Amino acid sequence: MRYVVFLLVLLVIPVFAGEFYVGELGAVFIFAVVGIAQMLLTGYTGLISLCHAAFLGLGAYTAAILLAMGVPFLLTIVAAAVVAGLAGTLIGLPTLRMSGLYLAIATLSFGSIIATVLAKWDRVTGGWSGFIVPTPVVLGHALGGPVWLYYMSLAALLFVLWMSLNILRSPIGRAMIAIRDSEISAQSMGIHLSRSKVTAFAISAGMAGLAGAFYAQYVRALTPDAFDLLISIQFITIIFVGGLGSLHGAIIGAVFVRLLPQAIALLRDDLPFGLGRMPGLEPGLFGLVLVLVILVEPGGVYGRWQKIARYLAAFPLSRRSTSTRQRSFTRSERLR
Amino acid sequence: MTAALFSADDISISFGGIRAVDGVSFDVQTGEVFSIIGPNGAGKTTIFNLISRIYQPTSGRLAFGGQDITTIPPHRIAGLGIARTFQNIELFTEATLLQNLLIGCHCRSGTGLISQLCFLPRTRREEIRHREKAEEVIAFLNLQRYRQSLIANLPYGVRKIVELGRALCTEPRLLLLDEPSSGLNVPETEEMGFWIDDIRRDLGVTIIMVEHDMNLVRSVSDRVMALNFGKVLALGTAADVQADPEVIRAYIGNAP
Ligand SMILES: Nc1ncnc2c1ncn2[C@@H]1O[C@H](COP(=O)(O)OP(=O)(O)O)[C@@H](O)[C@H]1O
Numbered sequence: 001m002r003y004v005v006f007l008l009v010l011l012v013i014p015v016f017a018g019e020f021y022v023g024e025l026g027a028v029f030i031f032a033v034v035g036i037a038q039m040l041l042t043g044y045t046g047l048i049s050l051c052h053a054a055f056l057g058l059g060a061y062t063a064a065i066l067l068a069m070g071v072p073f074l075l076t077i078v079a080a081a082v083v084a085g086l087a088g089t090l091i092g093l094p095t096l097r098m099s100g101l102y103l104a105i106a107t108l109s110f111g112s113i114i115a116t117v118l119a120k121w122d123r124v125t126g127g128w129s130g131f132i133v134p135t136p137v138v139l140g141h142a143l144g145g146p147v148w149l150y151y152m153s154l155a156a157l158l159f160v161l162w163m164s165l166n167i168l169r170s171p172i173g174r175a176m177i178a179i180r181d182s183e184i185s186a187q188s189m190g191i192h193l194s195r196s197k198v199t200a201f202a203i204s205a206g207m208a209g210l211a212g213a214f215y216a217q218y219v220r221a222l223t224p225d226a227f228d229l230l231i232s233i234q235f236i237t238i239i240f241v242g243g244l245g246s247l248h249g250a251i252i253g254a255v256f257v258r259l260l261p262q263a264i265a266l267l268r269d270d271l272p273f274g275l276g277r278m279p280g281l282e283p284g285l286f287g288l289v290l291v292l293v294i295l296v297e298p299g300g301v302y303g304r305w306q307k308i309a310r311y312l313a314a315f316p317l318s319r320r321s322t323s324t325r326q327r328s329f330t331r332s333e334r335l336r
Numbered sequence: 337m338t339a340a341l342f343s344a345d346d347i348s349i350s351f352g353g354i355r356a357v358d359g360v361s362f363d364v365q366t367g368e369v370f371s372i373i374g375p376n377g378a379g380k381t382t383i384f385n386l387i388s389r390i391y392q393p394t395s396g397r398l399a400f401g402g403q404d405i406t407t408i409p410p411h412r413i414a415g416l417g418i419a420r421t422f423q424n425i426e427l428f429t430e431a432t433l434l435q436n437l438l439i440g441c442h443c444r445s446g447t448g449l450i451s452q453l454c455f456l457p458r459t460r461r462e463e464i465r466h467r468e469k470a471e472e473v474i475a476f477l478n479l480q481r482y483r484q485s486l487i488a489n490l491p492y493g494v495r496k497i498v499e500l501g502r503a504l505c506t507e508p509r510l511l512l513l514d515e516p517s518s519g520l521n522v523p524e525t526e527e528m529g530f531w532i533d534d535i536r537r538d539l540g541v542t543i544i545m546v547e548h549d550m551n552l553v554r555s556v557s558d559r560v561m562a563l564n565f566g567k568v569l570a571l572g573t574a575a576d577v578q579a580d581p582e583v584i585r586a587y588i589g590n591a592p
């Protein structure tokens with residue numbers, strides 16, 4: 001019910017808000033889609049990836065190039081997801097036996113390979129001079145402008161969210177959780193480790209690619225450096241700030257990561273002591289917040305919110321120890 | 337004797353020169369509780385890992401229900417009807433008890449990826465079936481009050497039972513229990529003994545159990561095999577094996 005109200009609010013926002021804010025919110029939706037993709041792979045399956053920006057880029061270029069060739073908009077979205085999904089399978093296969101740092105390095109290299117290809121293959125991608133993204137035309141209407149983008153991105157987010165919820169209540173989603181928590185017993189429960197991991201990679205990359213089709217509309221001109229390591233790290237940031245292992249976390253994280261820099265920029269002029277003129281203020285503050293969240297609340301913003309909600313629900317009766325009590329028991333020496 | 341449900345024929349495996357399991361053979365009959373005892377490092381867990389196909393034996397054959405399973409990949413073992421628990425509990429700790437049990441049902445699921453992505457009626461029906469199976473196990477093991485608890489928040493003794501339940505969700509014909517009483521206190525160990533009896537009697541599951549607690553071994557086992565340095569020392573009833581001079585020597589020799 002709460003979600004329905006929330007959705008209604010989202011649906012009417014463009015009626016009241018200015019174009020700039022509508023556009024930025026649209027970008028939040030797109031980032032939330034990639035956040036969910038990253039969450040499925042890293043937060044649920046336990047596989048780190050530092051190349052989700054590359055999947056996003058593959059989707060964006062695929063959709064843009066196909067649009068320029070006159071392919072219908074809907075088809076370009078599907079193609080973007082498929083191309084990125086195939087790339088995900090491609091990176092998933094050789095990294096099956098890797099985990100942790102090794103997987104991070106492997107995906108990082110893959111990301112930079114993609115970025116290089118996008119830059120060098122300039123006959124198709126436009127290389128460093130960029131690729132102008134055509135405005136999609138559906139049934140004779142040109143779907144340009146932030147309001148259209150807002151609704152399309154919202155629809156994409158809802159679609160990906162629906163699919164993720166299905167995944168998480170199906171054997172495949174539970175297999176992902178199982179692999180994250182214990183590979184050896186996952187295997188003994190009949191889970192095919194390599195197939196499940198590649199599937200997770202493919203689905204996650206496919207979702208990021210789908211987001212790419214909309215991201216292309218948002219940036220309007222594609223350049224290879226729009227999809228480099230820094231952006232991949234933003235997606236990692238999203239899931240850590242939001243809280244690992246929850247879809248709520250991915251969305252909250254996206255809001256946070258996209259809007260915090262904007263908020264800092266807005267506040268800049270009002271800061272005292274000339275602080276606002278300091279160079280590097282935005283990344284600095286951003287990093288500070290990130291470090292604080294990870295130090296203070298490993299469960300992320302969503303984890304903290306759940307604790308607050310639990311506290312409020314039990315208000316006069318809740319005690320400080322509620323969420324720590326049971327854990328300390330399991331930490332006792334019986335574990336050895 | 338009828339054909340054995342499970343048989344190990346002269347299996348061996350070495351790790352860097354150490355023969356962890358050295359020419360071990362034994363048969364397990366349908367409906368039996370077969371216990372493996374032996375000092376630490378005797379190779380008991382390694383035998384389980386060989387049966388689960390996590391390790392590849394350097395020689396020997398494994399057969400289950402008349403089928404050679406020596407070369408079957410590990411993820412197909414559960415589907416064949418062999419489930420296990422682990423010495424140090426290998427539950428999915430950041431998931432709920434119910435999710436853990438449903439993962440146990442995984443080997444009985446067979447809907448395709450698209451059907452799961454869109455949660456088509458086929459997947460929905462299967463999910464309902466799995467949920468029923470999980471609820472059945474929850475009721476059987478009296479775990480109702482922990483249904484939605486995160487495993488990380490459950491006490492150790494309950495986790496041991498959950499692991500048992502997860503194994504039961506695979507609908508096994510053969511259950512491998514690795515030290516079911518380790519880390520449990522006396523009443524909890526007794527309770528574990530009752531569960532093992534129930535599983536054998538009510539569900540008709542055959543059990544191979546690795547165990548140190550001789551009271552538990554005596555009370556539930558039909559036959560006992562004693563192991564030391566990867567070799568079989570004795571095989572017979574609990575009383576026979578405990579009286580065997582070789583077994584006594586192995587235990588005294590290992591006493592601190
Ligand atoms: N993966 C492995 N790598 C190297 N040595 C192993 C491995 N697994 C077991 N071993 C060795 O095999 C022997 C038997 O171990 P194990 O089966 O765990 O004993 P236990 O009877 O106490 O369960 C030990 O000496 C152990 O060090």
Ligand SMILES: [Mg+2]
Pocket residue numbers: 380381382423
């Ligand atoms: Mg052992």
